[in-house]
Amino acid sequence: MKEYTTDKLRNVVLVGHQSAGKTTLAEAMLFNTGAISRMGRIEEKNTISDWDDEEKERGLSLTTSLIPLEFQDHKINLLDTPGYTDFQGEVKNAIRVADSVFVIIDSVSGVEVGTELAWRYAEVYQQPIIAVINKMDRENANFSGSLESLRAAFPEYKFVPIMIPIGSQSDFRGVINLVTMKAYFDAGAERADIPTELMAEAEEARTYLIEAAAEADDKLIEKYFAEGTLTPDEIRDGMRLAARDHRLKTVPVFVTSGGKNIGTIPLMEAMLRYVSPPSERRFQTVLPDGSREYRLRPQDDSKPLAAYVFKSSTDRFVGTLTYFRIFSGHLDSASQTYLNASNGKEERITALMTMRGKEQIPLSVLHAGDMGVAAKLAHTKTGDTLSSKETPIVISKPDFPDPLYQVALIPKTQADTAKMGTVLTQLCDADPTLRWRQDADIKQTILEGMGEMHIAVAISRASKLGVNLDTETPKVPYRETVTAKAQATYRHKKQTGGAGQFGEVSMRVEPNTGGGYVFRSEVFGGAISSSFYPSIDKGVQSVLSTGVIAGYPVVDVAAVVYDGKEHPVDSKDIAFQIAGREAFKEAFIAAKPVLMEPIMEVQITVPEAMMGDILSDLNTRRARVQGMDTENARSTITAEVPLAEMMRYGSVLRQITGGRGIYTMKFVRYDVVPAHIAQGIIAAHKPAAAAE
Template identity: 55%
Template sequence: SDNALMEKYFETETLSEDEIRRGLLGATRSEGTKAVPVLTVSATHSIGVLPLLDALVSFVMPPSERRVAVESERGGDVEYLEPPQADGTPAVAYVFHSHTDKYGTLTYLRLFRGSIKGNDTLYNLDMEQEERLGNLMTIRGDAQIPVEALHAGDIGVVAKLRDTRTGHTLASKSFKQFVKRPLFSMPVYAVALHPRTQSDSAKMGEILTGLSNADPTLHWYQDGTLKQTILEGSGGTHIDVAIRRAERMGVGLDTSVPKVPYQETVTRSASAVYRHKKQTGGAGQFGEVHLRVEPLPTPTGEAQDVPTFEFANEVVGGAISQPFVGSTEKGVRQVLDEGVIAGYPVRYVKAIVFDGKMHPVDSKDIAFQIAGRGSFKDAFGQAGPVLLEPIMKVRVTVPEENMGDIMGDMNTRRGRVLGMETEAGRSIVTAEVPLAEIQRYSNDLRSMTAGRGVFTMEFLRYERVPAQIQADIVAKSAKKEEEE
């Protein structure tokens, strides 16, 4: 940050304390360098607090002299609001935290530019609507301290905003740019949620939405295929904190390891005939369907947008009328979500009805739905059915001495190592690993590296499950079905 200081150090190999402070000041306040002072502090034992405060005064640039990163649209090119960030300029604030409890929501914001007063109205650029602020406060411990106004650099708290969430930009209506959000890592840990009571089930969605709005690294969703409520976060501790917070807000939740979202498909063509015949005292039911299944291409490389199911009609001569062909398709589609061999969704299959029989009196819609389901299941079972499993791309960063442990562990998880590199004295391993083998990897990585390892994980594609593992999954599914 200072060429003169650098030359002096090379010549004398010494710098005075004032010179070190001056060089560090230039490095921390420069826009072109990324120097960040690191201080060790214990507030509970009052260790290092005064040096921290001195460092804030000495090395941190005043808010009025900082530039602010903004973008004209989310994900667009980054521009900068150059200093000074004076009171007379349009107000620009970023919501960095929301805290929800049984009394309501407190919204924490950082004012980057301009000034605001209690009961002012700002425009939420993300929601495209105005928000009236009400009373302004600052938080000190548990105490809420009212303030009349906030200025550039101030952190304030507002209660009971309607639609403002963490990550939103609040600004004067004349201001049209978003404050750039920080980049958050993708979730690497997930649990399935089970409400303890019917009352907990009714309130669960609202509470989870509030927690997710307050924490951008927390996500929840209803998985329709697995019939589970999934909560995702950055690790086991992160999830545990969210669960305890939900309990304080009146919702009791138990957790379990989520089911792996396997998929079922076929590897070859096969045909089957199914006849549904039911005769009672009155009108009967009759429908016969001849159906063939064929595999469809699975997503590969850039071709990710491929159909997961197709239905075709090759019936000639009116063996089955068009309405009953539609009934057959309806019956086939009923099987897609419930699966055939292990109860997982059916994907990348084409079903073709090519012949059949009907009765002039007893053939009905329900009869051909049943015949369609039966013929599809029979043909599917003869077409080399396989399970597909999600493959994740994993990037693990660990100290160099842990590299061997990580490599060996990846092999036990059916992982394929794609590459290894070193960055800033730490080893980085990139690998492809089945999701089934890595659902609790954050706990295992913490044990292997004494908490010094981190990793990221993202979905890559689906691949066929090895035959031995597939047999175990199918057997467990059959046993569970018998028990139920």
């Protein structure tokens, strides 16, 4: 691959709902550049983007693929992202490093939940957006309908077709370029005259395009008012300004069929014309005090190095591959040591490359704005920044969503147990939306992610890294507490012929809401020596982690010793530990104990017509609906729901909505478990406790 300077680079991300055709579109563009001699097909498991065995097996993209395209003396770093909503983290990071977001819309389905998610991410990172209505060759394809669905979903934007289709469905055979007023049949390498029957439609659409181009620049609008039209170059200039500035909220619209390779060359030309070169990109950094500031354009090779890691992957045989985008500065292939500014550790880069799917392509230099890959970096994970040691720069990371799905992990062998922590850490370092922890309260290893498929893929990857894991539904992290005051006295007396044990403790247990555990003494007159207070406290604390009524941690209680007795010879530490423990348990049981459960704030967004079904389902989950809002034919329901009722909600929501719903979930507080449910939990604990 030849060397490309910053002005010859374009960074584009393809985003959209699952099955909108992103991977097939990338395949067509690769074919157009001559990088491949035959277009692969997802059904045949031979596309460049989806090269991983897991992707081939499932028939969908699971990670972001870097696809460099050499086209018309430029290099387009194309990022093909997953559409399945479990993999939102991949989409966020890809948008973070692109300079324009191409939103791919299925011409039959129009705007879907994945479209909206990606669109909002582009807004968060203030990225320009270009819309591509794809799959125009499909049965029931509808360009106008898809365009209207965009306008309905995002009414604050102006959608301006630059290309319109020639034909539709099985008759789709090309596109009309409204700037040049020429037709481009098939892939679009050659110009032709517009079919006569489409001329009126094209002229009407061109008028709308000219008006939109004029509105982007004061000089152009003066020219338009004076002469009533613009030249093709002026239209391009106006739309270039509009397409590159997110604040103008003007979205150019193109039309393609990736599978039939129709309209794809004009789309690639648009990437060169309407996407800003990387020199124009500003980027946000994190200062040592935690505040943030923007590094303003232009970015070039002479600036300090700042390379953001947007992806990393680990393979048993290849090792770790680190994908990055250089926001400023440059890298060459000479072995050098750089600073991971995110953690302060040094990394040596011995060779540079780019990837085309799984193919490694060596590079000698990467200029500002380019994307590349380094192998075997030991201390760098997704979201980190590589910089020069002299001028550390930390690029701000995206805010990733909270996990929605979790499983408890069970290693299959002792060898798996020994390696599990290392492998899970590798997986989570590569994917910021994946988290693992040892939960001491429920005594399980928990893996959290964005959904069932996300977790299943992680388990499969762990297996490929040599750790085999079974999964089960995690225990709910209930808590135990009391709602009233109660007291009890317990005497521990043990005589075995030699030295005996004696300790008597009178204890009161009472609520300490929000204050955690407190131990104090109200003993007067020396009934118990103060030297035994720590022993009593230790005995009580031995119960806190294992619980009293159901085996869950005890929280928010005060244990108050108010009386007791001791023996001048037989009283000792262990005696008062036991007496304190048993007095606490008896008083706890008498103090109207309750189970507490985690309550989650859940936001569910679905098509408006499905809101009734969602509300009906929530009613079965002990939900408390906090609010409902409908906008652009989509309804958002906010509710508080016990975590116990949400453990597998993603699968239920997908079933109810046919994959058209999304939800977020975050912890709010603990609340009392209803008595009839608590009884079942407590009853289930008794056999297990007896067995122990």
